[in-house]
Amino acid sequence: MRVPVSILGSKTIQTFSSIGRISIFIHRFFYWIFKPPFRIRLIVDQLYFIGNKSVFIILLSGGFTGMVLAYQTYFGFKLINIDSLVGPVVALSMARELAPVLAGLIVSGRAGGAMAAEIGTMKVTEQIDALEVMGINSFQYLAVPRIIAGTIALPLLSVLFLLIGNVGGWFVGTKALMIDESLYFAKLSDFMFMADIYQGLIKATFFGFFISLIGTYFGFSVSKGAEGVGRGTNLAVVWGMIVVLISDYILTSILVKVL
């Protein structure tokens, strides 16, 4: 009996101490973001890394997601003669859910993991100590620009995903499935509103913040050499994705009432 109780106790303590550590990490971010020096160049570098270098995979996945969604919706809707609504379904599901969530999952896998790996490697090779000895705040230098860039880049990537997804949906809907083009756009304007786009943008902003926060947190938490870097990278990707999915539910439940 003692063993399960002690396991439960130790897991509880671990969970609360992890929550405590990440809360301190968030607090440090909001403290240091307003303190000079403001490293604009580092933010731009990170925007390039998180944003520009994700463009190809975002275009590819966004385009095909829109095309597949149009196909699947069409064959379902055709049965009840509402196939003209394929456009709005593609656009709405893209704007509210698929663009921010899928872009978030892609960025978490690509950039969140890379952030943890880069910072973790810097930690185990004493590069972070070197920054501190020089009198540079390593958190402000490494974490703050990445979190700011992630928070800015993901909504932009999400918009790109949305646009290319709709192009894919339009192409399949009107060119392959022969839905009348003017009807496609008419229905789109009947059902699609700016609030739907805002909902996706707000979500993407939160996802970008969480993903880069988690990536940098696990980077700074790395210990035990190369094995630790691998573990930190893995945890950053897994937790980044989990947090995107859970926060998506929470944000959706709030935003559908607010917007």
Next chain:
Amino acid sequence: MSEYAVEVENLVKEYSDLRILKEISLKIPKGKITTILGFSGAGKSTLLKHFLGIVKPTKGSVNILGTDLSSLRSEELRDFRRNFGMVFQYAALFDSLTTFENVAFPIREFLDSEDHEIIDRVNKLLLSVGLKEESFYKYPHELSGGMRKRVGLARALALRPKIMLYDEPTTGLDPITTKMVNDLILDTANDPEQNELTSIIISHDVKASLEISDYVAFLESGEVLEYLPVEEFKVSNNSMIKKFIELS
């Protein structure tokens, strides 16, 4: 003005119930080379972190260049660390920057220098540590261990520090590179441009330490067993030190 660069008094460091440093008192003179020797796990690195203010003492005081570190707020402490230059065991060069950019990095961060001044200063530093111009634009992974150490030294000297810290500078190096690094430490310490530079070396390389140091402190299980001028250290009667010298 104190004649000591580092003054440590009754320094104790405890982690939970583990006592890493036990009432250490040490005065390291300015302008000299002092080596802190000891077995692995003796507390050398923890002591070094106290000098930098990265670790706070459980008890006792650490005075650097006449400043009590405990009197500094974290921001002030970060600024104060610019008095130090540190050469890390594996150089700790920034992977994403070239040799030139690694050395220019602290200058760009802290000095309001024009581009041509930075170029002049970095070129001078890199040449002074014996690097050839063809290595200036190579990345750290393209350099040998000895070359990385040279770049690390040049970077550490970039802000004209008053105290140089060397963490295991010759560990894992071949005998020729070891000699090169030792010569470099000596040349740097004796360079008239480095005004009264204090050098502190953390090491377990006895041979090299006895060759280049002015003073040697021997740390064992968190205590300073002996702290002497090098010539006296060589003939110390302490059995542990005798054994350490014999074994190496």
